[in-house]
Amino acid sequence: MLFLARMDVIFPESMDSATKADFQVREKEYSGNLQRQGIMKGIWRVVGEYANYSIFDVDGHDELHEILSGFPMFPYMDVKVTPLAKHPNATSDDFFAG
Numbered sequence: 001m002l003f004l005a006r007m008d009v010i011f012p013e014s015m016d017s018a019t020k021a022d023f024q025v026r027e028k029e030y031s032g033n034l035q036r037q038g039i040m041k042g043i044w045r046v047v048g049e050y051a052n053y054s055i056f057d058v059d060g061h062d063e064l065h066e067i068l069s070g071f072p073m074f075p076y077m078d079v080k081v082t083p084l085a086k087h088p089n090a091t092s093d094d095f096f097a098g
């Protein structure tokens, strides 16, 4: 099942830059592992915002929740999830093949 997630990162103003940098390193590692496993199909920056759109291919809601809540930045993220179904006019089955 495919899901589109928008993640907005909101760090508290009081958080120092070293702590932010540490979150970014750990986030990249966690995210990279998911991408290498094919669970996270892609991630895009929202232009001009500290936010991203990502696509996840998971078995269901519980797995997605577990994955999202495992992101190191999860406590500082506002996450909105949209379930995706195949569009009848889609010319490619790529995302649905796996």
Ligand SMILES: O=C(O)CC1=CCC(=O)O1
Pocket (backbone or CB within 6 Å): 007, 009, 027, 028, 031, 043, 050, 051, 052, 071, 073
């Ligand atoms: O958008 C960001 O920088 C935060 C983030 C969430 C998942 C990821 O890889 O980065």
